[in-house]
Amino acid sequence: MEDVILVNDQWYFSATSPRADARTQVLKQGDTFAVFDRRGEMGKSGLGEQGLYHLGMRHLDQWEILLNGRRPMLLNSTIKEDNSLLVVECTTPDIHDGNEVTLPKGTLHVFRSITVQDSILYEHLRLTNYSRNPLELVIEYSYGADFHDMFEVRGAHRARRGEALPPEIEGKRVTLGYRGLDDVVRRTIIEFDGEVLQLTDRIAKVRVRLKPGQEQTLHATIGCLSGNAQFCVVSYAEAVEGTKTRLRRREQQRARIVTSNEQFNHWIDRSLADLQMLTTETVYGSYPYAGVPWFSTPFGRDGIITALQTLWLDPELSRGALSFLAATQATEKDPKSDAEPGKILHEMREGEMSALGEVPFRRYYGTVDATPLFVVLAGRYFRRTDDLAFIRDIWPNIKQAVNWMNTYGDADGDGFVEYQRCNDRGLVQQGWKDSDDSIFHSDGSPAEGPIALCEVQGYVYEAKLLAAELAEALDERDWAAELRQQAAVLKEYFNEKFWVRSINTFAIALDGRKRPCAVRSSNTGHLLYNGIVDAQHAGAVAETLMSEQSFNGWGIRTIAEGEARYNPMSYHNGSVWPHDTGIAAAGLARYGDQSRALQLVSGLFEASQYLDNARLPELFCGFPRLEGHSPTLYPVACSPQAWAAGAVFMLLQACLGMTFSPTKPQICFDHPRLPETLQWVRISNLRMKQGMVNMTLRRHPRDVGLNIDEKEGDIDIVLIA
Structure with missing residues (x-):
């Protein structure tokens, strides 16, 4: 990340800008993740987020190495393409004994390989002596465990904390512990091998002797325990192999994508690897955690949108998300x-x-859009898979979600779903733009609730249509007809009340007095995505979205330039979010505007080429695109972020016009288009209930052709040119 911003050829530095290199490396598996500097260490550089975390608690805030008292010199730092390993290569500066150089720089190779598996961090340290003299080295590890809650790391101040437990040192192992105010004991267990000379609660010293040309390997493990949990430490090699096995299993389940453009392939592969890393196996199935470091936990809205983005190539992720959210649905x-x-x-x-209620997020339901989106995902999952047995299992949850939309969600009975927080500690704004100042009137004054967001009405509209399809499949035809009637009324009423002629698009919201917030926003792209926009307004919505004030060359600004609260450096009032742009592209394609959708595909692809590892962050600043300049990064954006990683797959589906009909069964490509950067796209292992297909779509001067490379089972492939 960089918090240095270029504005009108002037550079601005955040007051919290670190002086050292703040770029980070991330590993995650399950409920455990680690944030390192580029040396593979955790210390004081960066923005304070470095550390080893488990279940919302930082179990290690320091992990540093000295060789004979000197810090190694960095040569290279890379995360393996599948995110399974962090590899760091170093050497040493000149090391002296008095005035004599005992180890010239560049003669000792230090190779560190780190992985995270089952709440344990494994470090493999290999030292190779390329000098002509024997060496005796002392490796000094420094470590510390502050046991700070994630919200403390983010800056929250607590009146009281729990107690640090006395360190336990036994053999080559040290255990650091903390009893929280919730009476849960959390422990960090650090174990070394080799010739350990000294071991305390802060440092470990290990001696290494190397002949000329000799190499030696050391290992360290750091385990995180919470409460009565147990873990089994395996060898480093077994941990690496376990990760490989897990990745292979997931790869076999989903479709594979290869294009004619290696840079585009890199973007796809990076996005798949990030989604794999962020996905956690729960007792209900796979669930995509939102992002590292701040949001490595289940979020309803984020999980659903990530599942929608990837549904066409990996329906199992959607099934896991639906199962998890059904199991945690509110009942009172x-x-x-x-x-x-x-x-x-x-x-x-x-x-x-x-756990203590110091923050309200143990299970927090302050979102207005996750409920209709849950129904949308269920309906689209059924279209993709024909998995009626699973839909029947969660049918009570779907009906309860629809009932919420019609009752609690529409408390005043005006036909629109609104929100207003129930307590003063919850979120003020409860849509996806949940900054306190994100919903306002054209003069910049804040909107007073209850607030009806425009995109939420689109979600509710499609949710009712899809719930009607599911009701018919389950022989509840009377309810299906009722839902379709409700959706038709909502669409007519929405287009009447939310349309604002003066801005030539829909209001971002209606306030509590039913006054439109006449602000041009990216939210209208979601309306196209869900199909609630009347045909007479679709062209104007698209024109406004793609205007110079909204489209900055990389993606669509959350708020258009010129609006009262526009700020390209804000979180939700002028920045660009890849997932938001991807939804807009899918919406444009739904209304037949593939040309503009392709502009957005190209914009985000080109943005990815300027970023480390082609990884799109959660968001970036909304400054206009300048020739030869990269997007301006937002200082504390999560990276990786699940729905940013998923954007490329929604973009591909949009430009290919790909839809599924499970009852035929059929895969349809409706007027597919490819951006100029792609000559062809090959999709393999695309599975439906009835079989599997491998195919290639190739761009021609006037259209896109389709070739079936291999097919198993009775699946119709339809191309509408």
Whole structure:
């Protein structure tokens, strides 16, 4: 990340800009993740986020190495393409004994390989002596465990904390512990091998003797334990092999994509690897955690949108998300957590502060859009898979979600779903733009609730249509007809009340007095995505979205330039979010505007080429694109972020016009287009219930052709040119 911003040829530095290189490396597996500097260490550089985390608690805030008292010199630092390993290569500066150089720089190779598996960090350290003299080295590890809750790391101040437990030192192992105010004991267990000379609660010294040309390997393991949990430490090699096995299994389940453009392939592969890393196996199935470091936990909205983005190539992720959210659906009214019967989870946290209620996020339901999006995902999942047995299992949850939309969601009975927080500790704004200042009127004054967001009405509209399809499949035809009638009324009423002629698009919201917030926003792209926009307004919505004030050359600004609160450096009032742009592209394609959709595909692809590892972050600043300049990064954006990684797959589906009909069964490509950077796209292992297909789509001067390379089972492939 960089928090240095170029504005009108002037450079601005954040007051919290670190002086050292703040770029980070990330590893994650399950509920455990680690944030390192580029040396593979955790210390004081960066923005304070470095550390080893488990279940919302930082178990290690320092991990540094000295060789004979000197810090190694960095040669190279890379994360393996599949995100399974961090590899760091170093050497040493000149090391002296008095005035004599005992180890010239560049003669000792230091190779570190780190992985995370089952709440344990494994480090493999290999030293190779390329000098002509024997060496005796002392490796000094420095470590510390502050046991800070994630919200403390983010800056929250607590009146009281739990107690640090006395360190336990036995053999080559040291255990650091903390008893929280929630009476849960959390431990960090650090173990070394080799000739350990000294071991305390802060340092370990290990002696290494190397002949000329000799290499020696040391290992360290750092385990995170919470409560009565147990873990089994395996060897470093077994941990690496376990990761490989898990990755291979997931790869076999999903479709594979290769294009004619190696840079585009790199973007795809990086996105797949990031999604794999962020996905956690729960008792209900796979669930994509939102992002590292701040949001490595289940979020309802983020998980659903990530599942929608990837549904066409990996339906198992959608099934896992639906199962998890059905199991955690609210069953009673609880103002402290903004819960109401039928409502879908916003956020779930495992840390000490959440357990104690110091923050309201243990199970927090302060979101207005996750509930209709849950129904949308269920309906689209059925279209993709024909998995009626699973839909029948979660049918009570779907019906409860629809009931929430019609009751608690529309408390005043005006036909629109609104929100207003139930307590003063919850989120003020409860759509995806949840900054306090994100919903406002054209003069910049804040909108007073209850607030009806425009995109939420689009979600509700499609949710009711898809719920009607599911109801018919389950022989509840009367309810299906009722839902279709509700959707038709909502569409007509929405287009009447939300349209603002003066800005030639829809209002971002209606406030509590039903006054439109006449602000041009990216939210209208979601309306196209869900199909609630009347045909007479679709062209104007697209024109406004793609205007110079909204489209900055990389993606669509959350708020258009010129609006009262526009700020390209803000979180939600002028920045660009890849997932948001991807949804807009899918919406444009839905209304037949593939040309503009392709502009957005190209914009985000070109942005990815300027970024480390072609990894799109959660968001970046909304400054206009300048020739030869990269996107301006947002200083504390999560990277990787699940729905940023998923954007490329929604973009591909949009430009290919790909839809599924499970009952035929059929895969349809409706007027597919490819950006100029791609000559062809090959999709293999694309599975439906009835079989599998491998195919290639190739761009021609006037259209896109389709070739079936291999097919198993009775699946129709339709191309509408």
